[in-house]
Amino acid sequence: MFKNGNVTVMVSDLHRAVEFYVGTLGLKLQYEVPGQWAQVEAPGLTIGLHPAGEDTPQPGKSDSLSIGFEVEDIAAAAEALQAKGIVFAPIVDEKSTKLAFFNDPDGNPLYLAEVK
Numbered sequence: 211m212f213k214n215g216n217v218t219v220m221v222s223d224l225h226r227a228v229e230f231y232v233g234t235l236g237l238k239l240q241y242e243v244p245g246q247w248a249q250v251e252a253p254g255l256t257i258g259l260h261p262a263g264e265d266t267p268q269p270g271k272s273d274s275l276s277i278g279f280e281v282e283d284i285a286a287a288a289e290a291l292q293a294k295g296i297v298f299a300p301i302v303d304e305k306s307t308k309l310a311f312f313n314d315p316d317g318n319p320l321y322l323a324e325v326k
Contacts, residue, residue, distance in 0.1 A: 216249065216256035217277055220269045222316050224248060227259045230315050234294045235279075252279060270317025277320050284308045284324035291322075 221227035224245060231250045232239045240256070242248040248259040257277065262269050281287040288298050288310045302309040308324040 214256070216258045217275070218258040218260055219277070219314070219318050220262040220267050220316075221259050221314075221318075222262055222269050224259060224261045226315050231257065231259065234291070234296065255279075270313070272318075275319070276311075277318075278323050279320070280323050280325065282324070284310055284322050287322050287324075 219227070224247075228239065228242065228248045228250070231237050231248075235252075237250040237252050237257070240249040240251050245261065250257050250259065255277070260266070284301060288301065291312070292298065296312050299311045302311075306326055308326070310322040312320055312322075314320055
């Protein structure tokens, strides 16, 4: 029934968002329609970047949605991204998972996860 899926992130500046997700986070740009849509790929996840408009949800306003990226070593991954200017909340160490929360340039919630 379903062919594919993605998470769509509303952004205030498409160019800046592409720079962040591709340049800073190192994800792969699948394709872009300048000024209208960009699609980036993480392992097992497709993220659509869409400019916000009058009739769309506004960037960074939905706390019910976050995008997680699983990593092997959360401390090393966080350190590498901090070197690129990303600010993290303190790492949360739960019984089965370590989590490090941060935001994209519009304040949309993202996190790293290390499964123990």
